[in-house]
Amino acid sequence: METIEGESYSGDDWYGDELGERHYLRCTFHDVDMTELVSRGTVFEECVFGNVRFNASRHSDSAFLRCSFLRCNLFEAEFAGCKLTGSSFEQSTLRPLRVTGGDWSFVNLAEADLRGVTFQGVRMREADLSSAQLDGATITGVDLSGTHLTKAKLNRCDLRGSDLTTLHPAEVELRDAVIDAMQAVVIAQALGLRIG
Known part of the structure; x- marks a missing residue:
C-alpha cells in the first residue's frame, strides 16, 4: 500500500474519483470536492478535513482513524464496513x-x-x-x-x-x-x- 504523508490538498477536484489501497497519513484536505468519490480499502490516518464535500460518496472497507471533520458535508454519504475510530465531527452536515x-x-x-x-x-x-x-x-x-x-x-x-x-x-x-x-x-x- 502506497503511503502519502504530510501532504496538503486545497481546492482540489476529486469529484467521482476512485481511491484504492492508499494510506494518507497526517494529510490536510481543505475545500476539496469529494462528491460521489468511491474509496475501497483506503486509509486516512490523523488527517484533517475542512469544508470537504463528501456528498453521495461511497466508502467500503476504508478507515478514517483519528481524523477531524470540520464543516464537512456528508449528505447521502455511505460507509460500509469502515473504521472511524477516534474521529470527530464538528459543524458538519x-x-x-x-x-x-x-x-x-x-x-x-x-x-x-x-x-x-x-x-x-x-x-x-x-x-x-x-x-x-x-x-x-x-x-x-x-x-x-x-x-x-x-x-x-x-x-x-x-x-x-x-x-x-x-x-x-x-x-x-x-x-x-x-x-x-x-x-x-x-x-x-x-x-x-x-x-x-
Whole structure:
C-alpha cells in the first residue's frame, strides 16, 4: 500500500474519483470536492478535513482513524464496513447518512444533527452522542456500550437489537422509540423497577 504523508490538498477536484489501497497519513484536505468519490480499502490516518464535500460518496472497507471533520458535508454519504475510530465531527452536515457494519468507537458526534440517519450493525463503543439529535434514526444491532448519550434526542428511533446498558432513560428523550423485549427489561432495570 502506497503511503502519502504530510501532504496538503486545497481546492482540489476529486469529484467521482476512485481511491484504492492508499494510506494518507497526517494529510490536510481543505475545500476539496469529494462528491460521489468511491474509496475501497483506503486509509486516512490523523488527517484533517475542512469544508470537504463528501456528498453521495461511497466508502467500503476504508478507515478514517483519528481524523477531524470540520464543516464537512456528508449528505447521502455511505460507509460500509469502515473504521472511524477516534474521529470527530464538528459543524458538519451528516444527514441523510448510512452506516452499515464497521467500527465507530470513540467517535465524537456530540451535538450532531443525526435525524433520520441509519447505523446498522456498527460498533460504537464509548462514542460521544451527548446532546445529539437522533430523532427518527435507525440504530439497530449497534454496540452502544459505554456510549455517552446524555441529553440525546432518540424520539421515534428504531433501537432494536442495540446495546442499551449505558442508556439512562431520565437523561435522554425516548418518545415513541421502538425497542425489543430484552431492551425493555434493561430500561426497566435502569429505572429501578423490579421485574416479577
